Amino acid sequence: MDRFSGNFDRFSDLFNPYDSNPTNANHAIGDFTKCTRKPLVMGSTVLGLEYQDGVMIAADTLGSWGQLARYRNESRIYPVGNFTVLGAAGDMSDFQHTKHMLDSLMIKEYYTNDDHVLSTPHIYEYLSRVLYHRRSKLDPLWNTYVVGGYNNGERFLGYVDLLGTTYQSSIVATGLGAYFAQPILRNAVEGREGILTEAEAIEILNTCMKILFYRECKTLNRIQRAKVTADGVEISEPYALPTEWSFGEGIRGFGTQTQ
Amino acid sequence: MDSFLPVQVSWTPQTAASGSDFYPYTNNAGTVAGISGGDFCVMAADTRQSFGVGYLINTRYQPKMFKLSNGSVLGTSGFYADGLTLIKRINQRLEWYKHAHDKEMSTPALAQLLSITLYSKRFFPYYARVLLGGLDLEGHGVVYGYDSIGSYEPCLARATGSGGSLIQPFLDNQIYRKTPLGILQAPHTLDQVKAVMRDSFTSATERDIQTGDYLELFIITAQGVDVEKYDLRKD
Amino acid sequence: MSGKNCVAIASDKRFGVKYLTISMEFPKMFQATDKTFIGISGLATDVQTLMERFRFKINMYRMNEERDFEPITLANMVSSTLYERRFSPYFVEPIVAGLDKNNNPYINGMDLIGCSTTACDFAATGTPEDQLYGTCEALWEPNLEPEELFETISQTIMSATNRDCVSGWGAVVHVITPERVITRTLKTRMD
Numbered sequence: 001m002d003r004f005s006g007n008f009d010r011f012s013d014l015f016n017p018y019d020s021n022p023t024n025a026n027h028a029i030g031d032f033t034k035c036t037r038k039p040l041v042m043g044s045t046v047l048g049l050e051y052q053d054g055v056m057i058a059a060d061t062l063g064s065w066g067q068l069a070r071y072r073n074e075s076r077i078y079p080v081g082n083f084t085v086l087g088a089a090g091d092m093s094d095f096q097h098t099k100h101m102l103d104s105l106m107i108k109e110y111y112t113n114d115d116h117v118l119s120t121p122h123i124y125e126y127l128s129r130v131l132y133h134r135r136s137k138l139d140p141l142w143n144t145y146v147v148g149g150y151n152n153g154e155r156f157l158g159y160v161d162l163l164g165t166t167y168q169s170s171i172v173a174t175g176l177g178a179y180f181a182q183p184i185l186r187n188a189v190e191g192r193e194g195i196l197t198e199a200e201a202i203e204i205l206n207t208c209m210k211i212l213f214y215r216e217c218k219t220l221n222r223i224q225r226a227k228v229t230a231d232g233v234e235i236s237e238p239y240a241l242p243t244e245w246s247f248g249e250g251i252r253g254f255g256t257q258t259q
Numbered sequence: 260m261d262s263f264l265p266v267q268v269s270w271t272p273q274t275a276a277s278g279s280d281f282y283p284y285t286n287n288a289g290t291v292a293g294i295s296g297g298d299f300c301v302m303a304a305d306t307r308q309s310f311g312v313g314y315l316i317n318t319r320y321q322p323k324m325f326k327l328s329n330g331s332v333l334g335t336s337g338f339y340a341d342g343l344t345l346i347k348r349i350n351q352r353l354e355w356y357k358h359a360h361d362k363e364m365s366t367p368a369l370a371q372l373l374s375i376t377l378y379s380k381r382f383f384p385y386y387a388r389v390l391l392g393g394l395d396l397e398g399h400g401v402v403y404g405y406d407s408i409g410s411y412e413p414c415l416a417r418a419t420g421s422g423g424s425l426i427q428p429f430l431d432n433q434i435y436r437k438t439p440l441g442i443l444q445a446p447h448t449l450d451q452v453k454a455v456m457r458d459s460f461t462s463a464t465e466r467d468i469q470t471g472d473y474l475e476l477f478i479i480t481a482q483g484v485d486v487e488k489y490d491l492r493k494d
Numbered sequence: 495m496s497g498k499n500c501v502a503i504a505s506d507k508r509f510g511v512k513y514l515t516i517s518m519e520f521p522k523m524f525q526a527t528d529k530t531f532i533g534i535s536g537l538a539t540d541v542q543t544l545m546e547r548f549r550f551k552i553n554m555y556r557m558n559e560e561r562d563f564e565p566i567t568l569a570n571m572v573s574s575t576l577y578e579r580r581f582s583p584y585f586v587e588p589i590v591a592g593l594d595k596n597n598n599p600y601i602n603g604m605d606l607i608g609c610s611t612t613a614c615d616f617a618a619t620g621t622p623e624d625q626l627y628g629t630c631e632a633l634w635e636p637n638l639e640p641e642e643l644f645e646t647i648s649q650t651i652m653s654a655t656n657r658d659c660v661s662g663w664g665a666v667v668h669v670i671t672p673e674r675v676i677t678r679t680l681k682t683r684m685d
Contacts, residue, residue, distance in 0.1 A: 038280070132340050135283050136383075159317070163285055164340035167308050169318040178315050425628025428653040432629065462631035466624075 039091035039142040041065055043076045044218045045177030046087035047208055048146045049189045050155045050170040051196035054229035055148035057087045057172075058205040060213070061238045062220040069220070077226045079233040081106055083149050084120045085226045086127075089174040090143035090162065098141060101130070120149025120156040120228075124166075132164025144174040150228040155193070173208075176216045181208035198227070210241045284338050284386045285311035288469035289323055290422035291334035292459060293392040294434055294452045295400030295415055299480045301449070302332045302392040302402075303456045305422075305464070305491060306473040308339060319472035319493065326484045328353045329363035331393030332477045333373070336420030337407065338386035345385050348376060366393030370403040370411060378409035388419040393479055400479070422463030422470040429459055449478070457489060464491045495616040495634060495650070496591075496599035497643035500671045503531045503591040504651045505620075506682075507664040509538055518663040518684070526552055527562040529670055530592030532572065535620035536606070537585035544584055547575065565592035565600035569610055576608030583607050587619035597672040622658035629653050640676065644669050652682050 041063040048057040063071035076095070078086045080102045088095040105126065109118050118126075124147045134140050140162040149156040158168045170193045171185040188204045189196060196204075205225060213221045221243050226235040288311075291304040304324040308317040324334035325346050333349065335342030352372060356364045364372070370391055377385060384407045391403040404417040416434040418426035433455045434447060447455075456476060464471045471494070476487040495502045509520030523533040524545055532548060534541045551571060555563055563571070569590040576584060583606045590602040603617030604610045611617065616634055618626035629650045638646060648667055655661035665680040 128340075132344060135340075138281060138283060140281055140283075163283065163338075164344075165285060165287060165317075165338075166340065166343065167318045167321045169321075178310070178313070182315075422628070424624035424657070425631070428622075428625040428629045428657045429632045431656060432633070432649055432653040458632050462628055465631050466627045 041092040048172040050193040051201040054150035056227045060220045064218040087146040094141040119151040128160040287339040288421040289336040290420040290470045292418040293402035300392040300400035302477040331366045341385040342387040374409040422467040426459045497638035500640045501599040502647040502669045504667040533589045540584040569602040573608035622654045625654035
């Protein structure tokens with residue numbers, strides 16, 4: 001029997017072609033040259049939306065090691081400069097590398113002291129070129145990034161993945177979130193970006209993250225939220241979403257309740 | 260000219276086949292078409308960006324056709340990141356040309372440049388189906404069709420991308436007026452060409468899941484480039 | 495392709511192996527009843543075998559029931575015949591087109607194991623399927639009269655097969671009306 005549970009769920013290939021399982025027999029543990037082609041600690045969904053004051057993104061705080069919920073306090077949202085925020089899915093070590101890289105960039109720009117500040121589109125462009133360059137070397141940074149920002153009254157929300165594919169949209173969702181949360185976000189946000197209040201935006205993101213927690217294996221109900229407005233970046237402390245499981249009592253026909 | 264060469268990568272089909280699960284391409288698809296007329300050229304593309312294998316729509320509006328600095332228009336479909344990179348490289352080369360020669364590059368020269376740029380990545384190609392539209396040296400409309408490694412030809416009407424095989428025979432029928440007796444090209448006006456384009460894309464959108472949402476028309480005349488946007492089906 | 499109280503069915507005339515053209519007079523359609531045709535594209539030996547099997551079944555039906563197949567019944571017969579070979583299928587994709595007893599058009603397209611789709615407008619199979627669907631979508635409109643329908647289907651099949659290097663070499667069009675079947679041969683490019 002195949003003891004590697006990662007091989008049981010064939011759907012993971014379909015839903016997330018970049019996923020992998022470190023317990024898989026074929027995994028390149030020990031062959032460090034291949035490590036960046038085989039992600040280890042993985043983050044899951046990041047959601048982002050535009051609302052009237054700026055943009056808001058949300059992510060849970062789980063770093064999965066294969067099917068194991070290994071790191072339960074992994075922050076996947078990171079501020080870059082004063083008006084940009086980065087949300088990351090995929091390999092967490094590659095994310096940390098990216099954080100260092102962007103920090104160095106911002107420091108270098110700061111010391112130039114020319115009164116120019118990198119705004120969100122600049123950072124997004126830089127990041128997407130780095131990711132495209134790494135994919136062209138066949139040594140990708142195994143991440144999907146959501147870049148949110150607010151500069152001079154302009155909202156910005158962009159997506160870039162390990163292949164260098166980019167798009168900007170008023171809603172963005174990565175991983176399984178693209179299947180579960182994207183339709184809900186489209187209904188709730190598209191066409192209403194200018195009138196959506198902060199309270200509504202929070203409510204929408206909480207709902208989506210809760211639905212994802214119910215249905216996706218590699219999530220927690222412990223999430224972080226970030227908003228970028230005219231006042232700058234504000235990243236919340238991790239907080240738990242209330243969940244409701246009592247309906248399970250009434251379900252009959254499988255599991256332990258077969259009658 | 261070393262700086263014009265692409266980044267060297269240690270890629271061969273053998274290294275790609277052994278060990279690595281990473282596949283450096285995806286297909287964000289979409290359709291691009293172009294029709295040239297006597298003193299104009301109409302380029303058209305849809306604006307949907309798909310996720311590739313996942314039956315997902317990334318976004319309904321991400322333009323994949325761009326006006327270049329010399330007044331011609333370059334449309335791409337296939338792998339969006341490659342298409343975008345190609346356009347950045349072409350734009351850069353246009354700028355260098357302008358500074359070196361103090362004039363804009365002509366569309367036929369650009370067509371050749373585009374071909375060798377694609378061919379420079381012959382063994383790690385840009386997975387982009389591109390179409391170049393503009394006016395030639397005499398001011399006549401021209402459309403250049405390419406494959407992803409740089410073969411190209413000028414043509415009257417050309418469609419490429421995911422809906423290309425659906426649109427191309429229709430363009431043959433409406434623009435080339437192909438008959439058993441040969442090609443009887445009917446003279447066509449700008450309005451007729453625009454109508455044919457819109458019909459082509461509404462038809463392709465019916466049957467091709469990766470085409471849809473919005474249609475962008477770039478109308479190139481001696482006066483410049485006009486952009487028009489129309490609705491397509493969004494399902 | 496359906497019209498107003500009429501249907502048309504058309505095919506090219508090429509028979510080839512890969513890029514070698516062997517015959518330019520290979521009929522891919524045959525008349526099943528007075529007002530119904532079956533067109534079959536795919537592996538030629540299967541096409542011929544199936545045509546014979548269908549002819550046999552149609553004749554048996556006529557003798558047993560003393561009436562002709564309705565197009566919908568015929569389509570079901572074709573579908574179940576194909577599904578009998580579910581795990582060693584005939585490599586064909588048939589289309590059934592005809593007028594029913596009320597002279598309403600009926601069109602049905604199938605895959606190689608008989609998964610059938612009834613279309614109110616048009617159906618297309620074969621190597622230039624994409625080209626045919628694209629052209630049909632653009633040229634077809636509802637309630638075409640027989641002569642208009644003939645022109646539409648002819649333009650469609652000529653444009654589409656000209657963009658497919660293994661189709662063409664002439665075409666045949668049948669327009670089925672309540673009164674008669676009009677059969678015409680089209681000259682197309684022979685290369």
